[in-house]
């Protein structure tokens with residue numbers, strides 16, 4: 001049994017997004033943080049949370065160092081509009097330097113394993129470090145985003161991240177509902193949506209999609225047969241994972257010569 005289980009009363013079954021967020025804010029206070037990459041769902045969650053709890057909400061974003069300039073401008077707009085602090089969580093400088101020296105800055109185009117190693121160093125490990133300081137976190141995951149996300153619960157225990165509580169308050173929403181909320185509440189939306197992007201991540205790994213394509217088809221588009229999940233919500237196991245581990249074994253010990 002995880003540490004989180006049995007310590008609180010869970011929100012009512014069928015609770016709506018606002019009720020789930022309110023529950024999280026009241027239950028965990030500063031021990032809960034919203035993790036967002038400033039896609040539409042995360043933007044709507046920030047709007048809801050700011051209206052419930054004001055500018056004191058904790059919001060963080062994984063700053064891979066390869067984000068679109070438009071994302072950085074949108075973050076500035078959110079800081080101004082809601083008066084919130086957006087904590088930027090960077091990769092470990094030594095790990096990043098080691099990876100770039102060993103495999104080059106654009107390693108992600110070479111093999112799926114190298115792409116996943118880049119995601120591991122720039123996203124997964126920084127996320128794990130930040131989540132290790134929290135009791136609960138909020139994500140913008142929705143069931144309709146990808147086939148692999150069909151089982152996402154609105155509230156769950158995140159065993160991958162130490163048994164903390166994971167809230168996905170918009171898990172059951174569709175993209176249409178998200179955009180309708182954003183329009184009704186005048187929530188700033190990422191400008192790349194209007195340029196044909198369906199899902200927005202790092203600049204070199206994201207492109208616009210054609211009409212009718214799945215929203216995440218523009219992520220790692222060159223990996224036609226590979227698993228496209230970035231690993232932040234992926235369970236361990238499988239050959240690809242082992243290939244990544246082999247690369248990471250090279251990257252992580254190699255950081256020692258760079259240590260001061």
Ligand code: SF4
Nearest residue numbers: 108118119122202205
């Ligand atoms: S999305 Fe691309 S640039 Fe960003 S962390 Fe993953 S591989 Fe690296």
